[in-house]
């Protein structure tokens with residue numbers, strides 16, 4: 001049975017345990033609940049890049065910051081399908097399509113996204129989208145098109161959220177997650193560490209996620225990629241020990257959730273990533289690029305999997321009822 005009434009104190013106590021005890025407990029819980037040799041490979045495609053109206057202070061795609069990215073309108077369906085074929089060939093079981101939108105609008109672009117979802121689903125991959133805020137009706141349309149997961153991060157704790165983003169509220173984030181759940185799409189929601197938040201803000205973020213009526217099926221933990229031109233450009237890189245603590249705590253409080261070691265892997269060594277897998281991470285984004293920033297090469301990742309004895313997880317491994 002998974003628990004949905006965690007207190008902040010309980011989560012904080014787990015986070016602050018002596019590191020080796022924390023890793024040991026998280027690894028034990030991971031092994032008792034999941035096939036620990038399997039890691040989900042998800043591939044990201046930025047289907048619409050930059051020019052976003054929001055002010056998320058970490059994001060290179062916000063129009064108001066001067067960053068060095070190629071701004072692109074919505075990709076053609078055929079280009080997306082070409083990328084999906086390549087992602088599948090490198091072992092990805094999930095394809096996540098990201099758009100730099102505040103919210104989905106009911107227009108021709110949305111119709112194109114629905115076509116992309118339908119086609120990628122027909123290729124036998126788990127299709128995920130991250131398109132900003134959604135109404136229930138839009139979530140239903142995505143579900144009908146074959147969407148498997150929707151990514152919508154809460155990013156930080158409710159208190160710290162206001163310091164990072166002012167153009168929308170934490171409650172609006174939760175409302176979209178509710179709409180996704182109601183439409184029976186699996187939920188992918190996590191956040192970022194290294195934004196200048198306190199440890200208690202991190203605990204607050206995990207508290208919100210672990211006390212949702214149903215745990216998200218996946219929780220991405222991103223380490224901030226500090227991008228030149230964004231307000232957080234000078235933010236110091238988060239310590240790998242903090243990342244391990246965050247992953248281990250997430251694993252302990254949400255035992256069956258897929259925990260994704262997301263942005264920030266490029267700066268990590270193989271042994272550092274190995275500790276994250278030991279502590280319960282069981283998903284990565286693979287491919288040379290995240291949305292706009294670089295990521296380790298597929299070759300390097302495959303070598304890492306070989307060394308660590310990990311294998312890619314197959315698509316549609318059901319776990320929905322267990323959460």
Ligand code: SAM
Nearest residue numbers: 058059099100101130131132153222224225263
């Ligand atoms: N526009 C949509 C939204 O904000 O929901 C979807 C795309 S947005 C880029 C998806 C997520 O990427 C954000 O919620 C954030 O968690 C993550 N992200 C963006 N920039 C990042 C950065 N520089 N470092 C780490 N994570 C980042």
Ligand code: DTB
Nearest residue numbers: 098130220262263290291292293
């Ligand atoms: C998530 O949690 N991380 C991904 C995905 N969901 C959409 C995005 C990471 C973006 C990192 C910065 C960039 O490449 O633009």
Ligand code: SF4
Nearest residue numbers: 052054056059062100
């Ligand atoms: Fe826009 Fe999403 Fe970036 Fe915020 S995180 S600026 S909503 S693309």
